[in-house]
Amino acid sequence: MKKNRIWYFALTVSLILLIIYVGYLFINRNERIQDKTMGVEVPSIVSNQKQIGNKLPIPPLLEDKNPESGKAEFDLTVQYGETEFFEGHKTETLGYNGDYLGPIIKVSKGDEVKINVENTLSEMTTVHWHGLEVPAEMNGGPHQTIDPKSSWNPYFTINQPAATLWYHPHLLGKTGEQVYKGLAGLFYIEDEESKNLNLPKDHGVNDIPIVVQDKRFTKDGDIPYELDMRDTMNGFMGDTVLINGAINPELDIKSELVRLRILNGSNARTYDFSFSDNTPFYQIASDGGFLEKSIEMTHVTLAPAERAEILVDFSDYKVGDKVTFKDAKDNLMTINIVEESNQKVDIPKKLVSSERENVLKPRVTLMQAFTSQKLALM
Structure with a gap:
């Protein structure tokens, strides 16, 4: 009888420890999920991101x-x-x-x-x-x-x-x-x-395409596409980010409302975009088109192949001011205010009718990644 009690006690303690351990793993996984993709650590952005x-x-x-x-x-x-x-x-x-x-x-x-x-x-x-x-x-x-x-x-x-x-x-x-x-x-x-819609429409001036990609450069500046097992399983991720094909570029703008059409064109990396001064912006469109109304936010997360259109109001900035477009802690692009604008445009709250065909509302999206074979759901 005494042996049975000891056995039951040991079993109970073991179950409690197992539950605690599983709970720890689950919590720890959630804490790490922003820095990992499918359980594999995301390569850090390297120092050449800081080049002029x-x-x-x-x-x-x-x-x-x-x-x-x-x-x-x-x-x-x-x-x-x-x-x-x-x-x-x-x-x-x-x-x-x-x-x-x-x-x-x-x-x-x-x-x-x-x-x-x-x-x-x-x-x-x-x-x-x-x-x-x-x-x-x-x-x-x-x-x-x-x-x-x-x-x-x-x-x-x-x-x-x-x-x-x-x-x-x-x-x-x-x-x-x-x-x-x-x-x-x-x-x-x-x-x-x-x-x-009263939106910025001047291409390259206040309506700016932003194609974001990451690369692995060799010391000679080449970009060989050579996959190891991790890349094959989880998608190929680089350690240097490009915007429209340039590393750490500078965008010169007026002090006005600016529209950024952002595409995550990377094979597997997910980005969390924001600005260095935490300025708010308004998302107006997603993958399939305009949202019903603009949504104020301070960061937007895009998985591979996803798009977002945002409006950023720079009308209160002065000539000479600089703002950095970021991914989490990494600087990706410097925005320079080089000319004053007297034009004041209000950010539209209502965009399209809710009865419109295919109108988009905020929703949860699946992460996608380019693997060595195809664009695959992860």
């Missing part, structure tokens, strides 16, 4: 070759390039119509669109319209390969509301590498409601 930045490159708007109203035609060339991320070091890259990244395709709801894609690479690729509602045969998925030295001419009608979308390869086994090397570009849709 260049002016922020602004991707150009792609010329519409069709002058007819309600129709649009664009030429897109997939090509090899060389990009100087560090002075004196040229890196082999990929780009659309240029050395790195691609131009912005801008259309309106109702447009009949044709895109002439020419693949000048020595390997296959695809061009996927991420977020566009198009027929399957025009989607540019893994089943719609473009052979080397050949072309593809998709056509479709824009039947969705205004949104900031993007395009990139979706080739089986090569998606991650081709996007990493530079094949990515933004795709804007406008509609009557977005055109009537």
Whole structure:
């Protein structure tokens, strides 16, 4: 009987210790989750992030070759390039119509669109319209390969509301590498409601595209896409962040309301964006388009492939003031107030009607990452 009591006592103590241990692991995991991805520590941003930045490159708007109203035609060339991320070091890259990244395709709801894609690479690729509602045969998925030295001419009608979308390869086994090397570009849709909203619309002046990516540079400035087991399991993460292809760039603006269209174009890294002075901003759009109303916040988190449009009011800043665009504790871009603006624009509280098709409300999103094979749910 005495032995039974001892046994029960030992079992009870063991169960209590087990419960405490499991609870500790669970709590500790939650504390670490902001710094880890799928249980693997996120590589830290390295010191070259602190190098003196260049002016922020602004991707150009792609010329519409069709002058007819309600129709649009664009030429897109997939090509090899060389990009100087560090002075004196040229890196082999990929780009659309240029050395790195691609131009912005801008259309309106109702447009009949044709895109002439020419693949000048020595390997296959695809061009996927991420977020566009198009027929399957025009989607540019893994089943719609473009052979080397050949072309593809998709056509479709824009039947969705205004949104900031993007395009990139979706080739089986090569998606991650081709996007990493530079094949990515933004795709804007406008509609009557977005055109009537009192929002910043001057491209590159107060309507700024922000494509955020991370890279692993060698000492020679190269960006080889070489995966180890962790990368294969959890996605490829770099240790240097680029915005529009530049490290720690500087953006010169007026003291006015500025619209940032942010794309997380990284393969696997998630960002928590904010400003150095903790200035509030207003999110007005997400992946599928405008929110019903603007939402005030001081930081916004984006997983790979996610987009957010935010409005930042710089009207109270003085010429000479500087603000840093950040990811958590890391500085990514310096914003310089270089000119005073007398124009005062109120931030719209109501954006689009709640009855509008596909109107977005705040929601929980799934994290996505480019692995070595494909864009996969984690």
